[in-house]
Amino acid sequence: MTLSFTALTSALQINRSDAELLLATAARMEAAIQKDGGTDLAGGKVLAALFYEPSTRTRLSFETAMLRLGGKVISAEGVEFSSISKGETIEDTIRVVGGYADVIAMRHPQMGSADRAAAVSEVPFINAGDGPGQHPTQALLDLYTIQKERGGIEGVHIAMVGDLKFGRTVHSLTQLLSLFPSVRFTFVSPAALPMPEKVTNLLREKGIAYIETTDLKEGLQADVLYMTRVQKERFADAAEYERLKLAYILTADLLQGKQCTVMHPLPRVGEITEDVDALPAAAFFREAHNGVPMRMALIAHLLRLV
Amino acid sequence: MTLSFTALTSALQINRSDAELLLATAARMEAAIQKDGGTDLAGGKVLAALFYEPSTRTRLSFETAMLRLGGKVISAEGVEFSSISKGETIEDTIRVVGGYADVIAMRHPQMGSADRAAAVSEVPFINAGDGPGQHPTQALLDLYTIQKERGGIEGVHIAMVGDLKFGRTVHSLTQLLSLFPSVRFTFVSPAALPMPEKVTNLLREKGIAYIETTDLKEGLQADVLYMTRVQKERFADAAEYERLKLAYILTADLLQGKQCTVMHPLPRVGEITEDVDALPAAAFFREAHNGVPMRMALIAHLLRLV
Amino acid sequence: MTLSFTALTSALQINRSDAELLLATAARMEAAIQKDGGTDLAGGKVLAALFYEPSTRTRLSFETAMLRLGGKVISAEGVEFSSISKGETIEDTIRVVGGYADVIAMRHPQMGSADRAAAVSEVPFINAGDGPGQHPTQALLDLYTIQKERGGIEGVHIAMVGDLKFGRTVHSLTQLLSLFPSVRFTFVSPAALPMPEKVTNLLREKGIAYIETTDLKEGLQADVLYMTRVQKERFADAAEYERLKLAYILTADLLQGKQCTVMHPLPRVGEITEDVDALPAAAFFREAHNGVPMRMALIAHLLRLV
Numbered sequence: 001m002t003l004s005f006t007a008l009t010s011a012l013q014i015n016r017s018d019a020e021l022l023l024a025t026a027a028r029m030e031a032a033i034q035k036d037g038g039t040d041l042a043g044g045k046v047l048a049a050l051f052y053e054p055s056t057r058t059r060l061s062f063e064t065a066m067l068r069l070g071g072k073v074i075s076a077e078g079v080e081f082s083s084i085s086k087g088e089t090i091e092d093t094i095r096v097v098g099g100y101a102d103v104i105a106m107r108h109p110q111m112g113s114a115d116r117a118a119a120v121s122e123v124p125f126i127n128a129g130d131g132p133g134q135h136p137t138q139a140l141l142d143l144y145t146i147q148k149e150r151g152g153i154e155g156v157h158i159a160m161v162g163d164l165k166f167g168r169t170v171h172s173l174t175q176l177l178s179l180f181p182s183v184r185f186t187f188v189s190p191a192a193l194p195m196p197e198k199v200t201n202l203l204r205e206k207g208i209a210y211i212e213t214t215d216l217k218e219g220l221q222a223d224v225l226y227m228t229r230v231q232k233e234r235f236a237d238a239a240e241y242e243r244l245k246l247a248y249i250l251t252a253d254l255l256q257g258k259q260c261t262v263m264h265p266l267p268r269v270g271e272i273t274e275d276v277d278a279l280p281a282a283a284f285f286r287e288a289h290n291g292v293p294m295r296m297a298l299i300a301h302l303l304r305l306v
Numbered sequence: 307m308t309l310s311f312t313a314l315t316s317a318l319q320i321n322r323s324d325a326e327l328l329l330a331t332a333a334r335m336e337a338a339i340q341k342d343g344g345t346d347l348a349g350g351k352v353l354a355a356l357f358y359e360p361s362t363r364t365r366l367s368f369e370t371a372m373l374r375l376g377g378k379v380i381s382a383e384g385v386e387f388s389s390i391s392k393g394e395t396i397e398d399t400i401r402v403v404g405g406y407a408d409v410i411a412m413r414h415p416q417m418g419s420a421d422r423a424a425a426v427s428e429v430p431f432i433n434a435g436d437g438p439g440q441h442p443t444q445a446l447l448d449l450y451t452i453q454k455e456r457g458g459i460e461g462v463h464i465a466m467v468g469d470l471k472f473g474r475t476v477h478s479l480t481q482l483l484s485l486f487p488s489v490r491f492t493f494v495s496p497a498a499l500p501m502p503e504k505v506t507n508l509l510r511e512k513g514i515a516y517i518e519t520t521d522l523k524e525g526l527q528a529d530v531l532y533m534t535r536v537q538k539e540r541f542a543d544a545a546e547y548e549r550l551k552l553a554y555i556l557t558a559d560l561l562q563g564k565q566c567t568v569m570h571p572l573p574r575v576g577e578i579t580e581d582v583d584a585l586p587a588a589a590f591f592r593e594a595h596n597g598v599p600m601r602m603a604l605i606a607h608l609l610r611l612v
Numbered sequence: 613m614t615l616s617f618t619a620l621t622s623a624l625q626i627n628r629s630d631a632e633l634l635l636a637t638a639a640r641m642e643a644a645i646q647k648d649g650g651t652d653l654a655g656g657k658v659l660a661a662l663f664y665e666p667s668t669r670t671r672l673s674f675e676t677a678m679l680r681l682g683g684k685v686i687s688a689e690g691v692e693f694s695s696i697s698k699g700e701t702i703e704d705t706i707r708v709v710g711g712y713a714d715v716i717a718m719r720h721p722q723m724g725s726a727d728r729a730a731a732v733s734e735v736p737f738i739n740a741g742d743g744p745g746q747h748p749t750q751a752l753l754d755l756y757t758i759q760k761e762r763g764g765i766e767g768v769h770i771a772m773v774g775d776l777k778f779g780r781t782v783h784s785l786t787q788l789l790s791l792f793p794s795v796r797f798t799f800v801s802p803a804a805l806p807m808p809e810k811v812t813n814l815l816r817e818k819g820i821a822y823i824e825t826t827d828l829k830e831g832l833q834a835d836v837l838y839m840t841r842v843q844k845e846r847f848a849d850a851a852e853y854e855r856l857k858l859a860y861i862l863t864a865d866l867l868q869g870k871q872c873t874v875m876h877p878l879p880r881v882g883e884i885t886e887d888v889d890a891l892p893a894a895a896f897f898r899e900a901h902n903g904v905p906m907r908m909a910l911i912a913h914l915l916r917l918v
Binding site for chain 2: 648649650668669671672673675676679680689690878879880881897898900901904
């Protein structure tokens with residue numbers, strides 16, 4: 001079986017069959033990591049990790065994935081990227097690097113840059129985040145985490161908490177979860193930072209249930225509590241920010257007697273207190289670790305190695 | 307057969323036999339990439355890529371070459387290079403890194419730095435560009451590109467266009483092509499930026515024909531049109547720069563009915579319009595890709611693996 | 613046999629049995645490098661090199677060690693480290709990266725950061741320098757160098773020269789050498805920069821002989837002369853700095869007729885003149901090279917591969 005795309009720039013490209021294929025392959029990859037540290041499937045293949053803005057966590061996850069697939073990695077990170085300072089277009093850089101590598105993962109601060117790159121890439125291309133745009137592999141690893149932590153995706157009730165207006169990861173994840181119509185959503189956000197209509201419209205079209213609220217306590221009733229940061233720079237009124245920031249801090253106390261799995265795309269900067277870490281429900285580090293087998297699965301399918 | 311050098315700092319070191327050996331090995335390396343993604347010749351060997359100034363394209367090309375040879379890579383790029391900020395000499399850095407790696411490729415902003423490094427290196431050394439000095443592997447990959455695109459080097463007529471006075475790549479390539487006395491040259495440049503006498507003297511000594519002109523149209527009669535940037539900072543008079551910049555922009559229109567292969571060391575910043583990209587004559591991306599097999603060939607010979 | 617620790621943050625953790633085990637394994641690793649370029653022991657294993665401050669020499673040494681062990685490397689260096697700029701704690705970064713990699717080597721500018729990281733790391737952890745704190749692998753490679761250069765550690769007389777008050781490497785090395793009670797010390801430093809009492813107290817407790825002096829010439833009587841930098845910023849009085857700087861410059865002249873092995877953690881910035889380099893006694897570049905087999909030994913034991 002193969003994926004429906006050769007370049008992944010948006011979670012919207014992923015259909016139900018793609019999602020199930022990637023979930024199944026990720027599980028096999030995770031088993032291979034546990035058993036042998038990885039596989040040799042990608043012998044002779046090279047991944048180029050082009051990070052126009054630093055994102056060490058994501059870059060290391062992609063690189064680990066390729067290495068544990070048995071492949072090799074070339075990598076560039078940061079503003080000192082020389083071809084940029086000489087004025088080269090993203091398109092030309094991709095055309096050149098596509099002659100070095102067999103697959104490209106790119107991070108770039110500008111929304112739309114991933115589509116521009118994918119349009120000219122002669123090798124499989126993965127968007128590793130394009131500014132306020134998409135970050136589809138985060139959504140995929142989140143999906144894999146929900147399946148592992150809850151035993152499946154069907155019927156799961158997920159609460160998303162924080163800045164839902166500007167939060168790239170919650171948009172992509174909601175789009176991906178909408179492939180499973182039995183999933184239910186509770187969106188917990190400040191009134192000024194609700195889930196955008198482009199996302200809620202998608203749910204309405206598909207007849208998927210969702211609730212919008214400003215109260216974190218409503219989210220605690222869900223199976224999965226997906227926490228995100230509320231960013232100070234989104235608020236004109238500093239006092240309003242301070243009030244809301246405190247309203248959306250998850251503590252071990254709040255979780256007492258609850259059954260929900262706690263997720264977070266990380267880094268956290270106070271939204272989840274450290275006393276949560278020791279709870280079995282705290283899945284956010286396991287979530288980060290799941291990025292490796294899921295990215296292995298994605299690369300393996302794009303290179304037609306599985 | 308072996309190369310006549312163990313450290314390559316200048317195109318002037320390369321003799322006719324070296325050039326033919328590298329061209330032949332590069333072709334074999336390219337075939338190995340097509341077939342298996344590379345070779346295992348360099349198993350157990352380590353390349354150190356020391357880039358004192360960023361040059362992502364060149365660094366990734368060297369690293370890809372070593373990885374596709376079956377070797378391993380250690381790499382450093384950028385101004386934050388710690389040993390520099392602590393005042394260490396290039397010589398000491400090379401002496402230390404030569405105990406880690408089996409071969410070193412170095413990029414450095416100062417002319418002459420490569421010679422200083424090569425003088426103390428206990429392992430094979432490759433100059434990956436020393437400021438306004440030399441960049442011999444660019445010349446080698448250009449030579450390989452001409453051979454592939456035109457079926458051979460002998461008798462080729464090449465036109466070089468742009469800032470020929472300060473352009474490092476056109477000096478090195480002319481020196482290398484002068485090993486083939488049947489090659490003819492047309493040098494197209496602003497009057498103030500001609501090919502330096504040190505280069506034209508070499509051609510005269512060898513009895514090699516060349517023409518100097520300011521007119522791009524004369525260059526269009528050649529078999530190979532080697533475009534380069536005209537850099538604004540070279541001109542005292544901004545109006546003069548604007549006039550010449552426009553004079554040396556290659557478009558698909560200009561190429562109509564011409565048979566020339568278009569090359570460019572990249573990055574381009576306007577000298578070749580995007581409508582040229584789709585023409586069969588547009589060889590500049592293939593040229594960039596040729597850096598991998600040619601650098602594989604060079605490393606393999608320096609390490610005596612072939 | 614196994615080491616007494618699973619995370620190495622300080623030379624004080626290393627007992628006599630650990631030291632002997634690592635010295636023996638390092639010698640086997642060095643033989644494997646000479647014979648085959650390394651080993652395949654670490655196939656399927658990944659080292660994460662997390663360098664919060666640049667230290668190219670140390671990073672490349674760790675990376676070379678892992679590659680020559682047959683393992684793979686993921687790497688991050690410099691201030692642009694994205695998770696930091698987003699306010700993530702060291703602990704969270706280590707928890708995440710511990711899910712990617714099998715072993716972590718970390719460099720960080722803050723003293724104590726290595727202990728914080730080791731406390732939460734779920735994989736073996738190595739301190740690659742925590743600011744003014746510890747740098748235990750430098751001490752280990754120095755120990756290995758003394759053994760190789762002098763035929764053993766027992767009975768060696770070592771003179772340490774320079775800023776002994778703030779010099780991290782001389783503290784760690786003295787602590788490590790104190791495992792061998794027959795070793796004797798001469799500490800040569802400006803009066804204002806003596807070896808700290810925490811170190812000399814350790815020697816007194818163990819009944820190990822040491823002499824303190826301000827005169828470099830006394831150091832020249834030792835078997836090993838361990839030179840370090842005297843840093844200008846430690847002096848309130850610039851004239852005093854200039855006087856002492858000159859007092860502690862080692863030249864070939866000073867070494868005439870002496871039998872001592874010259875070591876230096878590098879980079880040197882004038883403490884050892886270049887005419888020393890050609891003397892057989894000049895061991896400082898061999899010392900740097902010894903970092904690779906010693907770090908291979910340490911990683912191999914921490915991963916229980918030997």
